[in-house]
Amino acid sequence: MQTDKHQRRHTLWLLCALSFILYVDRVNLATAASAIKTELGLSNTGLGLAFSAFAYSYAFFQVGGGWIADRFGARKTLIGCGIIWIISTFATGFVHTLGMLFVARLLLGIGEGATLPAQSRAVTRWFVGEQRGMVQGFTHSFSRLGNAVTPPLVALLMAWLSWRSAFLVLALVTAIWLVWWCVAFREFPHEAVSQASQRVQRKGPTPWGPLFMRMLPTIFVYFCYGWTAWLFFTWLPTFFLHGQNLDLKSSALFASGVFFAGVVGDTVGGWLSDFLLRKTGRLTIAREGVIVASFLGALVFILPLLFVRSSFGVALCLSGSFFFLELTIGPIWAVPGDIAPEHAGIASGMMNAGSAVAGILSPIIFGLLVDTTGSWTLPFAGSVVMLLFGIVAALRIRPNVTLETRTVATQGPLTASSSR
Numbered sequence: 001m002q003t004d005k006h007q008r009r010h011t012l013w014l015l016c017a018l019s020f021i022l023y024v025d026r027v028n029l030a031t032a033a034s035a036i037k038t039e040l041g042l043s044n045t046g047l048g049l050a051f052s053a054f055a056y057s058y059a060f061f062q063v064g065g066g067w068i069a070d071r072f073g074a075r076k077t078l079i080g081c082g083i084i085w086i087i088s089t090f091a092t093g094f095v096h097t098l099g100m101l102f103v104a105r106l107l108l109g110i111g112e113g114a115t116l117p118a119q120s121r122a123v124t125r126w127f128v129g130e131q132r133g134m135v136q137g138f139t140h141s142f143s144r145l146g147n148a149v150t151p152p153l154v155a156l157l158m159a160w161l162s163w164r165s166a167f168l169v170l171a172l173v174t175a176i177w178l179v180w181w182c183v184a185f186r187e188f189p190h191e192a193v194s195q196a197s198q199r200v201q202r203k204g205p206t207p208w209g210p211l212f213m214r215m216l217p218t219i220f221v222y223f224c225y226g227w228t229a230w231l232f233f234t235w236l237p238t239f240f241l242h243g244q245n246l247d248l249k250s251s252a253l254f255a256s257g258v259f260f261a262g263v264v265g266d267t268v269g270g271w272l273s274d275f276l277l278r279k280t281g282r283l284t285i286a287r288e289g290v291i292v293a294s295f296l297g298a299l300v301f302i303l304p305l306l307f308v309r310s311s312f313g314v315a316l317c318l319s320g321s322f323f324f325l326e327l328t329i330g331p332i333w334a335v336p337g338d339i340a341p342e343h344a345g346i347a348s349g350m351m352n353a354g355s356a357v358a359g360i361l362s363p364i365i366f367g368l369l370v371d372t373t374g375s376w377t378l379p380f381a382g383s384v385v386m387l388l389f390g391i392v393a394a395l396r397i398r399p400n401v402t403l404e405t406r407t408v409a410t411q412g413p414l415t416a417s418s419s420r
Contacts, residue, residue: 016142023146031154032163048367051234053102055359057109065114066349074122082178084111093167120348137270137330144262151255217396219354224390226355228383234363261319262326270330283400287331291394297324299387338399
């Protein structure tokens with residue numbers, strides 16, 4: 001039993017490291033954006049197009065990546081993903097045109113497309129239902145830690161070397177993680193959770209239509225989440241640099257502070273979701289309730305951005321909004337396992353595609369609005385609308401109702417909570 005606990009703890013740290021490096025490679029462009037924009041002669045609209053390139057392929061490979069993860073397992077899937085991340089990040093250091101940058105980011109989107117569905121597949125196999133909210137929140141908090149660390153890290157590498165060399169160093173860091181993953185990760189634990197996980201593996205054809213319809217409210221909620229989240233991931237350092245007229249070092253530190261608020265939000269949201277599930281036994285409260293509260297809080301803190309002028313006040317508003325926005329992550333990433341434990345990878349991919357589509361649209365629209373209006377805060381007004389839509393849609397997630405198909409296996413300990 002002690003060996004099993006140690007193995008599960010080791011797996012948790014592997015997944016945390018995965019989340020960390022995933023977002024370091026994803027948001028590194030945001031910090032280097034100003035230097036790249038100047039060297040390549042890009043407008044804000046062109047820069048927004050480069051930001052969105054990642055999301056095109058990322059959205060396209062979500063569902064397919066989930067299918068691959070369900071069929072071949074998280075270990076093999078993420079080895080392939082890691083190789084593509086390394087190539088893409090390395091290639092970014094050699095771009096000389098917007099087209100080359102666009103292609104490099106498209107390649108990164110392909111590599112990362114299957115990553116979170118594969119991670120969700122691993123969580124479903126390794127952890128019981130009452131632990132998944134906390135595990136998802138904790139692992140995703142390392143994503144936000146990656147967000148927080150990346151701006152000052154890339155700024156330091158740019159000052160010490162160059163923006164091109166910064167990408168080469170980050171490619172090397174990714175390669176180190178990949179070696180650790182290859183050596184240390186195993187698809188299943190050895191105890192009863194492994195047996196339960198294997199009983200709920202897909203035994204028949206994927207029910208694509210019923211699964212999509214069942215996940216549709218969650219997909220839309222995650223689209224509404226992603227609309228605002230992608231603004232943070234892509235534009236935040238540039239927002240402080242040009243919108244608040246700060247230097248590179250100060251803008252990186254302000255952006256880092258906002259992202260640290262997300263680290264706390266991810267962890268708290270996952271813990272709160274599982275705490276409410278244990279106390280009430282009701283998945284609707286534990287998942288839907290936390291998501292609704294999250295969107296309300298994020299909305300309340302975004303509204304003052306339209307009026308606050310000081311950099312410190314703006315940073316506080318953004319930090320508060322991002323903290324509440326990230327409360328969503330733990331409960332919403334637990335929903336695919338609640339609804340469709342047999343197809344957790346595909347269901348997660350469907351859900352994450354919603355955010356990826358938002359990632360295509362919102363960065364471009366942000367840059368376009370800045371170019372046409374000159375305002376760096378007006379684009380956040382769209383976030384208010386999306387969060388309101390998300391609150392309404394969250395009430396239709398119904399995580400307590402599992403997907404009903406003829407191929408559903410007998411429910412074991414992993415999915416006992418989904419019947420509540």
